[in-house]
Amino acid sequence: MDEDELRDFLPTSFGGSGGGFDPEAQIEAARRKVPGAVKTLKPAKSTSSKDENSSDDDSDDDDDDEDDFxxxxxxxxxxxxxxxxxxxxxxxxxxxxxxxxxxxxxxxxxxxxxxxxxxxxxxxxxxxxxxxxxxxxxxxxxxxxxxxxxxxxxxxxxxxxxxxxxxxxxxxxxxxxxxxxxxxxxxxxxxxxxxxxxxxxxxxxxxxxxxxxxxxxxxxxxxxxxxxxxxxxxxxxxxxxxxxxxxxxxxxxxxxxxxxxxxxxxxxxxxxxxxxxxxxxxxxxxxxxxxxxxxxxxxxxxxxxxxxxxxxxxxxxxxxxxxxxxxxxxxxxxxxxxxxxxxxxxxxxxxxxxxxxxxxxxxxxxxxxxxxxxxxxxxxxxxxxxxxxxxxxxxxxxxxxxxxxxxxxxxxxxxxxxxxxxxxxxxxxxxxxxxxxxxxxDPTLTTDMSQGVSGDAIINPGTSSESIQGRSTFSSRHPTIGLTASGKSRDPRRPHIPATTPFSKNAPDEKSIRERIPLSSMREEDPREALLKYADKAKNDPLFTNAWKETQPKTIYAELSDEDEDVKEPKKKKVKF
Incomplete structure (x- = not known):
């Protein structure tokens, strides 16, 4: 490849400076279009002599007036x-x-x-x-x-x-x-x-x-x-x-x-x-x-x-x-x-x-x-x-x-x-x-950080949407003041709103509790009665000891004698002197 071909192959510029940018055209695009601008204290133009260059003279005078300020x-x-x-x-x-x-x-x-x-x-x-x-x-x-x-x-x-x-x-x-x-x-x-x-x-x-x-x-x-x-x-x-x-x-x-x-x-x-x-x-x-x-x-x-x-x-x-x-x-x-x-x-x-x-x-x-x-x-x-x-x-x-x-x-x-x-x-x-x-x-895809992070944009775990919406009025007026790390409002006039739960809003009936909260029926059940329901099933069909059910020896308990039945209190140890 000769030098001319290599020059044609390589790009002429890199980055944002390429693309044939014309600064003069861009500056000209910023020209003000102001109809009816008032200019005074300027000498009146003579109209007695008119020649073929009169239009050029007028345009030059306008440019001079424009360049004054x-x-x-x-x-x-x-x-x-x-x-x-x-x-x-x-x-x-x-x-x-x-x-x-x-x-x-x-x-x-x-x-x-x-x-x-x-x-x-x-x-x-x-x-x-x-x-x-x-x-x-x-x-x-x-x-x-x-x-x-x-x-x-x-x-x-x-x-x-x-x-x-x-x-x-x-x-x-x-x-x-x-x-x-x-x-x-x-x-x-x-x-x-x-x-x-x-x-x-x-x-x-x-x-x-x-x-x-x-x-x-x-x-x-x-x-x-x-x-x-x-x-x-x-x-x-x-x-x-x-x-x-x-x-x-x-x-x-x-x-x-x-x-x-x-x-x-x-x-x-x-x-x-x-x-x-x-x-x-x-x-x-x-x-x-x-x-x-x-x-x-x-x-x-x-x-x-x-x-x-x-x-x-x-x-x-x-x-x-x-x-x-x-x-x-x-x-x-x-x-x-x-x-x-x-x-x-x-x-x-x-x-x-x-x-x-x-x-x-x-x-x-x-x-x-x-x-x-x-x-x-x-x-x-x-x-x-x-x-x-x-x-x-x-x-x-x-x-x-x-x-x-x-x-x-x-x-x-x-x-x-x-x-x-x-x-x-x-x-x-x-x-x-x-x-x-x-x-x-694109402002819809980014966050404007010039005013800091607004309290509306902070969602803390354990804080409901209602408590966040309650602080939105203050946060919109003071965008640099939002919520603390714990979720509390920085507004000293507003008390802290605790996190809401299904039980703190109202007193729901038994039907709504049973439908919304899993295993809610076990709240008022006696634990001993709940375990005794499985006593017969555990005896007839044991889950963990079923493998040695046939070979398991019968449990024999010692019988108590009459002396043992008469003994009501355990013998005390002798005190050593």
């Missing part, structure tokens, strides 16, 4: 069951974490996913640290990767205690809860009521801040979980004698040219406050009363990259832009329908270079606003008819991630990445060949 393609994750409240991606762009009102966070690894395996590799309930004893679960408000230490994730649920998780979902730090009976909030060691939001220090990887409904901001050191580092108490002027107002949003940003950091927060009384990020926090350096309508939830707040602008999204259907150097009146204001009354974590965010502002809408559209005029440069539908709750524009990936009320996570991207960006995230996934069909890909 990474919204031409998208992939969709459906890993939650309820609205998505928060999205975070580590600084390198390799791992994504989403939180939801279904009380779980989902961990996704872009490097291990393919176009037909868009699923989370782990599901964690951050509020249930002890599943065996703690059956309470709470919606997740915020999950944020540490920008300076990607191995730490700040997770805030609807509890007074914030938690620091590892990038694999393991709880590393759980901050302490304060004493709710102390009136002075400066004396408590932690929050005494629900935390609403939180964020990381922009440069110090050990510090984070949380805002709660107890009218305080608390700065935490991850190495000191038993007490906060600093307490900032907001004394509201509109809350009467109590002086408390819920803190609804907080942002921590750095200023240009290495200036002091800024800490900005919003309260339910409509106030916006600003402090120096490094303290002291005794008095705010800037305070704006009635910045938004009192008793409306200002859910979104963010600081620009240079630290000069602050944007807020209020519950009064407005978006306002503030200048930190003249922190008195808004620079600009625009009308935007709020969703904070239903989804308190609806956010607003500056683009990585602060050239744009992104936010969602009640109708499910993504709005990209001009930071100078707050007018939309792009309004494109993501989940029509379902509110867009959270948005994120990642700097390294140059991709926009959105979370909606219909439990969908959309990752928008463009195959033409600008310089200094990483070709990862959704672009990495769509560049891979689809995973070949395997039996594990």
């Amino acid at each position: 990474p919204t031409s393609h998208e992939i969709v994750f459906k890993t939650h069951n309820r609205p998505i409240t928060t999205i975070t991606v580590d600084p390198s762009g390799s791992r994504m974490i989403t939180g939801s009102t279904d009380c779980t966070i989902k961990l996704h690894d872009f490097a291990t996913m393919t176009p037909n395996t868009l699923r989370a590799f782990k599901s964690v309930d951050p509020s249930a640290t002890k599943p065996a004893t703690n059956s309470e679960t709470h919606p997740v408000h915020i999950a944020k990767f540490n920008p300076n230490s990607p191995s730490q994730v700040l997770v805030i649920s609807a509890t007074p205690q914030a938690r620091i998780l590892s990038r694999d979902g393991e709880t590393k730090v759980e901050f302490v809860k304060g004493d709710m009976y102390l009136r002075d909030m400066n004396m408590t060691k932690g929050h005494i009521s629900e935390i609403t939001c939180g964020t990381w220090h922009p440069t110090n990887y050990d510090l984070c801040v949380t805002a709660g409904t107890d009218s305080t901001l608390r700065v935490w050191d991850v190495n000191m979980r038993m007490k906060q580092k600093d307490v900032i108490v907001h004394k509201s002027k509109l809350a009467g004698s109590a002086g408390r107002s819920r803190m609804t949003a907080v942002a921590w940003g750095s200023q240009v040219d290495g200036g002091n950091n800024l800490l900005v927060a919003a309260a339910l009384d409509g106030t916006i406050l600003m402090w120096g990020g490094e303290g002291p926090y005794t008095r705010p350096s800037g305070e704006i009363n009635n910045a938004h309508t009192p008793n409306t939830w200002t859910s979104g707040i963010d600081i620009s990259a240079d630290g000069r602008l602050v944007v807020t999204r209020g519950g009064d259907d407005t978006i306002k832009l503030w200048d930190t150097r003249k922190f008195k009146q808004p620079v600009n204001t625009t009308t935007h329908t709020s969703t904070s009354s239903q989804y308190p974590t609806s956010n607003i965010q500056f683009a990585p270079n602060s050239s744009s502002i992104i936010t969602g809408s009640e109708s499910g559209d993504l709005y990209i606003l001009n930071p100078a005029t707050l007018k939309p440069e792009l309004a494109t539908p993501i989940t029509p008819g379902s509110s867009l709750i959270t948005v994120l524009w990642h700097e390294k990936l140059d991709q926009i991630l959105t979370g909606s009320a219909n439990a969908e996570t959309h990752v928008l991207f463009s195959p033409k990445n600008p310089p200094n960006t990483k070709k990862g995230g959704a672009l990495m996934i769509m560049s891979k060949a689809p995973k070949r069909h395997h039996v594990d890909d």
Whole structure:
């Protein structure tokens, strides 16, 4: 066989890489088909001169408009069951974490996913640290990767205690809860009521801040979980004698040219406050009363990259832009329908270079606003008819991630990445060949282990189906909490149901006992009478001694004498002295 014949005989590729896979065609298949996308702030096209190349020019202009923002393609994750409240991606762009009102966070690894395996590799309930004893679960408000230490994730649920998780979902730090009976909030060691939001220090990887409904901001050191580092108490002027107002949003940003950091927060009384990020926090350096309508939830707040602008999204259907150097009146204001009354974590965010502002809408559209005029440069539908709750524009990936009320996570991207960006995230996934069909890909033939083993799937010997069905309601609500090894329910509110038998259900009659239980008629029979029934048969037809029946000698017993009959008691032994 010559060399050409050998080359024709051998396969050209092995494994899943063969089959003529075309990554460009697969990426093109992810192109969004959005009719009626609104684009503004673009110069009008001249129609005075028309030539044979006019159609080509129009198509080129459309492509230029499309490439302005990474919204031409998208992939969709459906890993939650309820609205998505928060999205975070580590600084390198390799791992994504989403939180939801279904009380779980989902961990996704872009490097291990393919176009037909868009699923989370782990599901964690951050509020249930002890599943065996703690059956309470709470919606997740915020999950944020540490920008300076990607191995730490700040997770805030609807509890007074914030938690620091590892990038694999393991709880590393759980901050302490304060004493709710102390009136002075400066004396408590932690929050005494629900935390609403939180964020990381922009440069110090050990510090984070949380805002709660107890009218305080608390700065935490991850190495000191038993007490906060600093307490900032907001004394509201509109809350009467109590002086408390819920803190609804907080942002921590750095200023240009290495200036002091800024800490900005919003309260339910409509106030916006600003402090120096490094303290002291005794008095705010800037305070704006009635910045938004009192008793409306200002859910979104963010600081620009240079630290000069602050944007807020209020519950009064407005978006306002503030200048930190003249922190008195808004620079600009625009009308935007709020969703904070239903989804308190609806956010607003500056683009990585602060050239744009992104936010969602009640109708499910993504709005990209001009930071100078707050007018939309792009309004494109993501989940029509379902509110867009959270948005994120990642700097390294140059991709926009959105979370909606219909439990969908959309990752928008463009195959033409600008310089200094990483070709990862959704672009990495769509560049891979689809995973070949395997039996594990069929959910009807496999068990989903992302939530652990459910109690409904455990059948213990000696446990009837009725007792298992009795626990199914609790197991369906808490899939990570099922039955113990002995078959007892982990639910502390439900007593243990013993194994049932035919005698414990009711008092059956004699007929049903005789029909269902073998040899049940022998329960009340005298054993001696039962044996005497076989006395004559054993004497006339012996079963074991029949072989020597003819040769067996007759048994002769000794006859008792008269003396023996008179002896009533046995003779006693003589006692030796």
